[in-house]
Amino acid sequence: xxxxxxxxxxxxxxxxxxxxxxxxxxxxxxxxxxxxxxxxxxxxxxxxxxxxxxxxxxxxxxxxxxxxxxxxxxxxxxxxxxxxxxxxxxxxxxxxxxxxxxxxxxxxxxxxxxxxxxxxxxxxxxxxxxxxxxxxxxxxxxxxxxxxxxxxxxxxxxxxxxxxxxxxxxxxxxxxxxxxxxxxxxxxxxxxxxxxxxxxxxxxxxxxxxxxxxxxxxxxxxxxxxxxxxxxxxxxxxxxxxxxxxxxxxxxxxxxxxxxxxxxxxxxxxxxxxxxxxxxxxxxxxxxxxxxxxxxxxxxxxxxxxxxxxxxxxxxxxxxxxxxxxxxxxxxxxxxxxxxxxxxxxxxxxxxxxxxxxxxxxxxxxxxxxxxxxxxxxxxxxxxxxxxxxxxxxxxxxxxxxxxxxxxxxxxxxxxxxxxxxxxxxxxxxxxxxxxxxxxxxxxxxxxxxxxxxxxxxxxxxxxxxx
Amino acid sequence: xxxxxxxxxxxxxxxxxxxxxxxxxxxxxxxxxxxxxxxxxxxxxxxxxxxxxxxxxxxxxxxxxxxxxxxxxxxxxxxxxxxxxxxxxxxxxxxxxxxxxxxxxxxxxxxxxxxxxxxxxxxxxxxxxxxxxxxxxxxxxxxxxxxxxxxxxxxxxxxxxxxxxxxxxxxxxxxxxxxxxxxxxxxxxxxxxxxxxxxxxxxxxxxxxxxxxxxxxxxxxxxxxxxxxxxxxxxxxxxxxxxxxxxxxxxxxxxxxxxxxxxxxxxxxxxxxxxxxxxxxxxxxxxxxxxxxxxxxxxxxxxxxxxxxxxxxxxxxxxxxxxxxxxxxxxxxxxxxxxxxxxxxxxxxxxxxxxxxx
Numbered sequence: 001x002x003x004x005x006x007x008x009x010x011x012x013x014x015x016x017x018x019x020x021x022x023x024x025x026x027x028x029x030x031x032x033x034x035x036x037x038x039x040x041x042x043x044x045x046x047x048x049x050x051x052x053x054x055x056x057x058x059x060x061x062x063x064x065x066x067x068x069x070x071x072x073x074x075x076x077x078x079x080x081x082x083x084x085x086x087x088x089x090x091x092x093x094x095x096x097x098x099x100x101x102x103x104x105x106x107x108x109x110x111x112x113x114x115x116x117x118x119x120x121x122x123x124x125x126x127x128x129x130x131x132x133x134x135x136x137x138x139x140x141x142x143x144x145x146x147x148x149x150x151x152x153x154x155x156x157x158x159x160x161x162x163x164x165x166x167x168x169x170x171x172x173x174x175x176x177x178x179x180x181x182x183x184x185x186x187x188x189x190x191x192x193x194x195x196x197x198x199x200x201x202x203x204x205x206x207x208x209x210x211x212x213x214x215x216x217x218x219x220x221x222x223x224x225x226x227x228x229x230x231x232x233x234x235x236x237x238x239x240x241x242x243x244x245x246x247x248x249x250x251x252x253x254x255x256x257x258x259x260x261x262x263x264x265x266x267x268x269x270x271x272x273x274x275x276x277x278x279x280x281x282x283x284x285x286x287x288x289x290x291x292x293x294x295x296x297x298x299x300x301x302x303x304x305x306x307x308x309x310x311x312x313x314x315x316x317x318x319x320x321x322x323x324x325x326x327x328x329x330x331x332x333x334x335x336x337x338x339x340x341x342x343x344x345x346x347x348x349x350x351x352x353x354x355x356x357x358x359x360x361x362x363x364x365x366x367x368x369x370x371x372x373x374x375x376x377x378x379x380x381x382x383x384x385x386x387x388x389x390x391x392x393x394x395x396x397x398x399x400x401x402x403x404x405x406x407x408x409x410x411x412x413x414x415x416x417x418x419x420x421x422x423x424x425x426x427x428x429x430x431x432x433x434x435x436x437x438x439x440x441x442x443x444x445x446x447x448x449x450x451x452x453x454x455x456x457x458x459x460x461x462x463x464x465x466x467x
Numbered sequence: 468x469x470x471x472x473x474x475x476x477x478x479x480x481x482x483x484x485x486x487x488x489x490x491x492x493x494x495x496x497x498x499x500x501x502x503x504x505x506x507x508x509x510x511x512x513x514x515x516x517x518x519x520x521x522x523x524x525x526x527x528x529x530x531x532x533x534x535x536x537x538x539x540x541x542x543x544x545x546x547x548x549x550x551x552x553x554x555x556x557x558x559x560x561x562x563x564x565x566x567x568x569x570x571x572x573x574x575x576x577x578x579x580x581x582x583x584x585x586x587x588x589x590x591x592x593x594x595x596x597x598x599x600x601x602x603x604x605x606x607x608x609x610x611x612x613x614x615x616x617x618x619x620x621x622x623x624x625x626x627x628x629x630x631x632x633x634x635x636x637x638x639x640x641x642x643x644x645x646x647x648x649x650x651x652x653x654x655x656x657x658x659x660x661x662x663x664x665x666x667x668x669x670x671x672x673x674x675x676x677x678x679x680x681x682x683x684x685x686x687x688x689x690x691x692x693x694x695x696x697x698x699x700x701x702x703x704x705x706x707x708x709x710x711x712x713x714x715x716x717x718x719x720x721x722x723x724x725x726x727x728x729x730x731x732x733x734x735x736x737x738x739x740x741x742x743x744x745x746x747x748x749x750x751x752x753x754x755x756x757x758x759x760x761x762x763x764x765x766x767x768x769x770x771x772x773x774x775x776x777x778x779x780x781x782x783x784x785x786x787x788x789x790x791x792x793x794x795x796x797x798x799x800x801x802x803x804x805x806x807x808x809x810x811x812x813x814x815x816x817x818x819x820x821x822x823x824x825x
């Protein structure tokens with residue numbers, strides 16, 4: 001079950017919200033938890049609940065042991081247990097396939113044709129949806145208790161609601177316990193008072209971004225990307241720009257829907273995108289793109305490595321390592337690691353050339369940053385390094401200018417161009433005061449939402465669903 | 468807020484009402500078609516300007532003891548097989564729009580319950596979307612009772628599927644594909660709408676009166692077009708070029724073959740073999756341009772290889788035959804022998820039938 005499905009919109013949400021409105025206390029928290037687990041089971045497979053149960057229960061227990069423990073070494077051991085268990089679980093489900101492929105590629109150099117059937121069986125696993133998100137959430141909870149920045153939550157239902165809260169469970173925004181648990185405490189005491197207008201409007205905006213923009217662009221560029229070996233420069237550039245917009249509208253659309261749903265439960269989830277293609281430089285980009293992940297990586301990885309309280313050389317190393325690991329978080333493919341390294345390099349380069357960069361006209365900075373981000377998306381979207389190389393060869397004109405397919409191409413160009421202007425120049429959903437929208441604006445939103453609902457069956461899964 | 472809700476609800480209600488009234492997929496025609504099919508004689512053609520519930524037709528044909536040596540099951544890609552293509556054999560072409568494994572299960576149950584129709588050969592048209600786990604079609608719900616009985620389900624489970632059926636119909640009436648088909652239908656059909664009927668021995672005269680292409684189902688089950696509406700090979704080529712770019716049948720997102728569906732196909736095959744039938748799986752040909760485009764995608768190529776390997780294994784396990792004619796060259800079909808990207812014209816269907824007979 002996805003947000004963009006009739007089952008969710010017409011059955012799940014009305015039922016869950018309707019019952020939630022009449023409940024209080026642990027009954028409400030239990031209802032939120034139970035319905036979130038049902039949502040998760042239908043989002044993938046019921047067995048996905050098992051690793052989530054392991055991670056959730058372990059970290060709740062470790063949080064309490066950490067809080068009670070006074071011995072520094074014991075506290076380190078509890079932290080290590082949580083970190084190893086969570087990252088081990090994530091590594092197994094996420095990177096087992098990459099390990100197997102890399103092992104087989106290396107073994108082939110020594111004449112071993114393939115891994116043993118037992119090894120293949122052990123490392124051929126389906127990735128549970130959202131595992132990257134909830135393991136990071138529970139890890140941050142444990143680390144904050146270890147650092148004595150917060151206390152362990154006593155109420156297991158409240159903690160489970162924090163981890164499993166369905167609007168953010170599968171693809172974020174990555175929400176910290178100190179952002180969500182206090183709000184859950186408040187709603188369990190006072191009950192839910194839905195912010196109908198801003199919640200529904202934001203959900204609708206997200207749905208429109210996903211169904212009417214991202215998926216329509218995908219329809220046009222996916223065949224180009226599949227046939228990259230035959231495409232010229234024009235199609236390669238259109239595909240690259242198209243993908244930069246597809247991933248933005250898809251992921252920010254999902255986040256808008258998640259935040260809108262949260263508001264229906266009187267919960268404010270953190271903003272995840274702030275017009276990233278309006279960024280003026282690489283640092284600015286990472287303050288605007290997948291904000292909650294960047295902040296998590298900064299607070300729990302970069303700072304733990306020493307942050308910028310080290311020698312300049314060490315700071316660069318910390319930055320590169322953080323970005324590479326952040327890239328790998330997205331998927332089990334070396335292309336993601338290279339994407340992360342590429343952005344690390346952009347950041348390092350910017351820090352060295354900041355004075356010169358900042359002297360450029362803002363529009364020039366914005367366009368430079370946008371093009372730089374687009375080149376990164378080539379790695380992100382490519383199936384493997386070979387496809388990335390083929391794409392870059394196309395961009396460089398190695399296969400000539402080529403054409404974009406006839407009438408379909410012109411429509412795609414026009415649509416992508418319009419979407420690009422919106423991404424580069426227009427206000428985002430948070431900058432618009434939807435509470436003050438006039439009747440005609442609300443009516444137009446309703447019509448566009450209706451069209452999106454009808455087009456939903458022409459939609460794909462959210463791109464970040466696979467992370 | 469009021470304006471938002473009014474416009475949203477009005478649009479969705481309007482779409483639902485329009486799609487229900489026109490019923491372009493024929494979801495509400497089961498009883499009517501069933502009755503007509505029961506009365507369809509060997510020289511009658513069931514005609515209608517709209518799609519109708521094909522499942523009602525097939526159920527009626529099996530239940531009225533239509534005898535057959537060759538039973539053809541699958542989607543419209545095998546719908547062009549006619550009796551003439553299998554000389555000396557009685558053919559029942561039970562093709563269904565977007566056929567699924569559930570449809571095969573329902574028909575297997577019908578055959579088991581009606582001993583007079585005992586085909587000696589059952590030909591399954593195996594399209595790639597049949598075994599693609601991402602491609603879900605719910606039209607089999609017209610035969611949900613038979614599907615549940617095939618699986619030996621209880622009354623409670625049967626009742627639950629009634630809810631599922633109603634829900635799926637609601638979704639069908641709110642989706643883009645249906646809405647687009649409705650709008651296109653209304654744009655091309657003016658005047659009062661006819662009901663489906665049987666045309667006896669007067670098909671040429673009927674066809675001459677038609678301004679838009681009607682659906683024709685012959686007594687042996689095959690479909691065809693009135694001559695003036697037969698797609699030209701320019702039309703076919705345009706469709707062929709667009710098959711992959713338009714992601715027809717979810718081909719671009721096709722990553723794997725669903726092992727559960729394969730197992731169920733195998734189970735259906737065994738149950739039909741127990742009735743004395745020989746099983747043949749056929750992969751119908753694609754238009755040469757479409758076939759070339761499919762081959763260009765590494766992921767699609769990989770998925771087809773996996774599909775062929777599984778069907779080969781299935782055939783070996785069940786003593787069946789797998790005839791892979793996806794490559795039009797293998798079938799001996801030229802590019803002017805197609806109606807579109809994946810539907811062969813009669814000339815090509817005859818060549819495919821020849822291959823099956825061999």
